[in-house]
Amino acid sequence: MSIPQVVYKAHATGNDFVVYADPTGDYEPTPDEIRFLCDRHFGIGGDGLIRLAHPDDVSDLTAEQVAEAAAGGAEWFMDYRNADGSLAEMCGNGTRATALFAQRQGYAEPAGGAPFRLGTRAGVKTLTSLGEVAGFGRDVFQVDMGAWKRGETDAFGVTIPGTDGSARGTFVDMGNPHVVAVIEDSFATLPPVEQLDLVTKPEVSPALESDQNVEFVRIDDMDETADAGEATMRVNERGCGETLSCGTGLCATGVTLRAKTGIGHWTITVRGGTLRVDVTDDDVTLTGSATLVGRIELL
Numbered sequence: 001m002s003i004p005q006v007v008y009k010a011h012a013t014g015n016d017f018v019v020y021a022d023p024t025g026d027y028e029p030t031p032d033e034i035r036f037l038c039d040r041h042f043g044i045g046g047d048g049l050i051r052l053a054h055p056d057d058v059s060d061l062t063a064e065q066v067a068e069a070a071a072g073g074a075e076w077f078m079d080y081r082n083a084d085g086s087l088a089e090m091c092g093n094g095t096r097a098t099a100l101f102a103q104r105q106g107y108a109e110p111a112g113g114a115p116f117r118l119g120t121r122a123g124v125k126t127l128t129s130l131g132e133v134a135g136f137g138r139d140v141f142q143v144d145m146g147a148w149k150r151g152e153t154d155a156f157g158v159t160i161p162g163t164d165g166s167a168r169g170t171f172v173d174m175g176n177p178h179v180v181a182v183i184e185d186s187f188a189t190l191p192p193v194e195q196l197d198l199v200t201k202p203e204v205s206p207a208l209e210s211d212q213n214v215e216f217v218r219i220d221d222m223d224e225t226a227d228a229g230e231a232t233m234r235v236n237e238r239g240c241g242e243t244l245s246c247g248t249g250l251c252a253t254g255v256t257l258r259a260k261t262g263i264g265h266w267t268i269t270v271r272g273g274t275l276r277v278d279v280t281d282d283d284v285t286l287t288g289s290a291t292l293v294g295r296i297e298l299l
Helices: 031-038 063-071 092-105 247-261
Strands: 006-012 015-022 048-053 076-082 116-120 123-133 137-144 156-159 167-173 177-182 203-205 213-223 228-237 241-243 265-270 273-279 284-289 291-297
Touching: 006 092, 015 092, 031 048, 031 076, 048 092, 063 116, 063 123, 076 092, 092 116, 092 123, 092 137, 092 247, 092 284, 092 291, 123 284, 156 177, 167 247, 177 247, 213 247, 228 247, 247 265, 247 273, 247 284
Parallel strands: 015 048, 076 116, 177 213, 228 265
Antiparallel strands: 006 015, 006 291, 048 076, 116 123, 123 137, 137 284, 156 167, 156 203, 167 177, 213 228, 228 241, 265 273, 273 284
């Protein structure tokens, strides 16, 4: 095996991962190993695998990406893979799980200490450890997710094979691609968000060049005076299907809701918990908890 004998299980609002540290660069996983470890019946189970390594030990990175990590002050890199073994550009929840794991391994400072700068395939992300925060849990981190890009609002048709109805979706690039559909829009005819079949992969038209994550959102409350809103979201992630949470999907949802309502601060509930998304013209931040579940020795 090209993975260490000891790995860890972690999650961030139910988005779960197999995690391990590779400070010497000896344990780059193969797709078969990733699929085995992430299998919920025959392995440990997870939406993806995170290898915490130094940037110059991640084989798919270019010299420019390694230099970018160094320039951004990132000694460590989140080498994230989807459960199907494919590479992923970014995982917002994964950054929080990685930061907590790095704290416990002694690679990052505890709550109140210096921010942790983490390299990803979508650039360096800065995480601030907040400790316990009412309404969001223990081991809460705020992640500066950086710049976002949004396409024309409602430019895509979204359907779910086998489910009657459709919705319109908005493309948002968070370092990985998303299409966000607000399903109570007047032209949306899909069932309520709780009743959607997201085991089945949604279809987007016109098709994007790369596969995308698809979010379905309901607005629950808005206070324009306070510039604050509440929403509920479910997501089908490429490479693993429906997950209990998706960090970049939450950010893409905040970006889309801001475009539709003018409100930039959202408390969003997913099946795995509640998080906060704050959107400005220049960037977006994500605040939520992370949990280390256990240490596992492979046989």
